[in-house]
Amino acid sequence: DSGVTQTPKHLITATGQRVTLRCSPRSGDLSVYWYQQSLDQGLQFLIQYYNGEERAKGNILERFSAQQFPDLHSELNLSSLELGDSALYFCASSVGPRDQPQHFGDGTRLSIL
C-alpha cells in the first residue's frame, strides 16, 4: 500500500463531458503529481503542486486543470472530454517540491465513449 488514495477507480463518460479525479497524498507528503498513462504516449507528466501551489507543468492540455486544497488533497479536472483522453490517470506524492515522486496511487481509469 503506497498510502496514496485515488478515487474513483473507474470512470466512464461521454465526449464533451467534464469529470473530476481526486487524490489524497501519503500522510506527510506535501507534493502531488499527476500523470497520464496511455498505450501510445506512455507515462506523461501533467502537473505538480506543492503545499497548495502549482510548481511545475508538463504536457497538460488547456482543457485540463488541477488544484491542491489546504488539506493537501488534489483534484484533476478534465473538461470537454475527447475520445483520446481515455487513459489511466495516476497521482503520486512526495515530501518536498524537488523530490522525485516516490509513491503512486493505483490510478483512475477513464473511458470516454
Added chain:
Amino acid sequence: GQQLNQSPQSMFIQEGEDVSMNCTSSSIFNTWLWYKQEPGEGPVLLIALYKAGELTSNGRLTAQFGITRKDSFLNISASIPSDVGIYFCAGWVIAGGTSYGKLTFGQGTILTVHP
C-alpha cells in the same frame, strides 16, 4: 523535449534466468529511477540512483547510473514468477533556474517469466 529509449520492449524468460534492461537518453539527468508496475496498480519505486557511476542493489535487483549521466541499466537475478510486470526507467532533472524537477519515463519493458 527529453526522451528515454528503453530496451528491450518485452522479454520472455524462464524462471531462474537473469534479466537485463537499459535506458539511454541524449540528455543528462540528475537522478535515475526504476519502477515496476503490475496490472491494476500504480508504479512502485524499486531503486533510485543519485550519482554518476553509482551501483545500487535491492535484493535481487541491481541498477547502475551511467558515468555520462545519460544511461542506466537494471539487472534482475534468478527471476521468479512474481517478477512479472512492466519495468520503467525514469530520469529526473531539476529545471535550470527553478526549484522543481521533472520526471521523464521510458516506454517500459514488459517482463514475462515462465515457471
